[in-house]
Amino acid sequence: MDAKQIRRLKPELTRYLKQFADCFGRKDTRGHMPTYVEGQLSNLPRKSVEPIALAAGVPVRTLQEFLSQHSWDEDAVRRRIHEIVARDHGGQRTIGVIDETSDVKKGDKTPGVQRQWCGCVGKTENCIVTVHLAFAKDDFHCLLDGELFLPESWSEDRARCRAAGIPDDMVHRPKWEIALEQYDRARQNGVEFEWLTFDEGYGSKTPFLRALEARQQRYVGEVPVNLTGWLELPKVTSRRTHKTGRPCNVPRLTKDSPKPKRIDALLSEHPALANQPWQPYRVKDGDKGPILWEVKHARLIRPDSNGLPGETLHLLVARNMLEQDELKFFFSNAPEDTTISQMLLVAFSRWRVERCFQDQKQDIGLDAWEGRRYVGLKRHLILSSVSYLFLARVRNKLRGKKPRVDRIPSPRRPVGVNAKLVAGRPRIRRAAGAHRQHDRVHATT
Numbered sequence: 001m002d003a004k005q006i007r008r009l010k011p012e013l014t015r016y017l018k019q020f021a022d023c024f025g026r027k028d029t030r031g032h033m034p035t036y037v038e039g040q041l042s043n044l045p046r047k048s049v050e051p052i053a054l055a056a057g058v059p060v061r062t063l064q065e066f067l068s069q070h071s072w073d074e075d076a077v078r079r080r081i082h083e084i085v086a087r088d089h090g091g092q093r094t095i096g097v098i099d100e101t102s103d104v105k106k107g108d109k110t111p112g113v114q115r116q117w118c119g120c121v122g123k124t125e126n127c128i129v130t131v132h133l134a135f136a137k138d139d140f141h142c143l144l145d146g147e148l149f150l151p152e153s154w155s156e157d158r159a160r161c162r163a164a165g166i167p168d169d170m171v172h173r174p175k176w177e178i179a180l181e182q183y184d185r186a187r188q189n190g191v192e193f194e195w196l197t198f199d200e201g202y203g204s205k206t207p208f209l210r211a212l213e214a215r216q217q218r219y220v221g222e223v224p225v226n227l228t229g230w231l232e233l234p235k236v237t238s239r240r241t242h243k244t245g246r247p248c249n250v251p252r253l254t255k256d257s258p259k260p261k262r263i264d265a266l267l268s269e270h271p272a273l274a275n276q277p278w279q280p281y282r283v284k285d286g287d288k289g290p291i292l293w294e295v296k297h298a299r300l301i302r303p304d305s306n307g308l309p310g311e312t313l314h315l316l317v318a319r320n321m322l323e324q325d326e327l328k329f330f331f332s333n334a335p336e337d338t339t340i341s342q343m344l345l346v347a348f349s350r351w352r353v354e355r356c357f358q359d360q361k362q363d364i365g366l367d368a369w370e371g372r373r374y375v376g377l378k379r380h381l382i383l384s385s386v387s388y389l390f391l392a393r394v395r396n397k398l399r400g401k402k403p404r405v406d407r408i409p410s411p412r413r414p415v416g417v418n419a420k421l422v423a424g425r426p427r428i429r430r431a432a433g434a435h436r437q438h439d440r441v442h443a444t445t
Helices: 003-018 032-041 049-056 060-068 074-089 158-163 175-188 206-214 263-269 340-347 351-364 374-399
Strands: 094-104 114-118 123-137 140-148 195-198 219-223 236-241 248-253 279-286 289-303 309-320 327-332
Touching (some): 003 032, 003 374, 032 060, 032 351, 049 060, 074 123, 074 140, 074 175, 074 374, 094 114, 123 175, 140 175, 140 351, 175 206, 206 219, 263 289, 263 309, 279 340, 289 340, 309 340, 327 340
Parallel strands (some): 094 195, 195 219
Antiparallel strands (some): 123 140, 279 289
C-alpha cells in the first residue's frame, strides 16, 4: 500500500462508518464509534480501551462507558454488518464457516471465564470461549457474528451472572445451538450461504445436522469417527405391536440385517471403501507449497432416531499425503451428482475463519478486551467485526480479483478438470467425453 492509498483510507472509513449512524440515538455516543474503530485499525501495540483512548485524547472512563453503559443498539450494528455483506458480497460461491475461539483471562470476574479447554494455547486454561460465524467468498472473508459460550457453572450461579451483567434469560447452551442461532440471524438479515462448513465438534451433533437439513442448507462438515451408518441399504420389515392403544405395524430391521458400523470401521472393512484406491487432490496452496490430500468417497446411509435407515449422505475420507496417519472424515448433504472436488473446496475452507481469528487478534485486538460486563464484551465482538469488515473490504479492493487455478497435474496425461480454488463452487471445464467422475485425478504408479 502506498502513501496515496493510505491518505484515502480516512475519508473512506468515514463513509463506511456513516452506514452505522442510525444505530446510535445520541450524537456524542455515535462519535465514540470512530474512535474505537480507528484505534483497532491503528498500529498500537495493545488495542484495549485504555491505549485507544489515550492515543485519541479521550478520557479512558468515557470510552469504557461507551462499551458498557451508554445506550446504543449493538444488535442494529450487527444487523447492518449482515446487510452490507449481503448487499456487496453476496451471490454464488458463498460459504458460511462455524468455529470457536478462546482467550486467556486472569481472575474470575470476566463473563464466562473459567478453567476450560483453551484452543489458543492448546490446553486447559482460565479463559473465555466465543462461538463465531464467518463468511467467505472467493478471496474475501470476514466474521459476521460472535457470542459468548456460557459454561454451566456460570449459568447455575445467577448472582454471579447478574454481577457481570449477563441477562437472566441467557443460560448455558451447547455451542451448536449458539451457532445455529447465529446462522438463523444472518439468514434473516439477508445473508445467503451456498455452503456451510464446520469441524467435528459441530459435526458430531446429530440434532445440528438435522436442523441444517430442515433449513435446506447444503453443508460439508467434518465428523468424528464414531458416527455410524451403512454403505448398503439394510432390509426393513414391520411387526404388529399392541404396546400403545390400537394395534399397528412398527418397522424394524430384519434379523439378518447388519447393524450400522462406525465410519472408521467401514473404511477398513467394507470392500466399497477398503478396496477403493485413494485419489489425490490439491486442496490449497500453503506457505511451503501445495497441500495435497488423498480421498475416498462413498454414499452413506445414516440411521434415524429409531435406528432405521434415514438420510443418505456423501462420506468423504481424506488422508494427508505427507502425514498419512492424519485422516479426516466429512459428511455432506449435497446433491448426489456433486463432484468430489467441489465438496473438498468447501471442506477445506475452514482456514478462512482461522485466518479471521488470527487477523483480528493480531491486527484488530479481538483478544484485548479487559472489561467485566457482558454488554461490553458483546459490543467489543460486534465492533471488532465492523473494523475487520472494513479492513477486509479495503484489502479485497486493493488486491483486485486474481483468481487462482488449482489442480493436480498428472505426469502421465492431461487432467480432465481445471477447478479454480474459490470459496465455494468451482467452475469446471470438462475434457471431451469425460465421465461424470471427471474430477478424479490419478496418481503416478
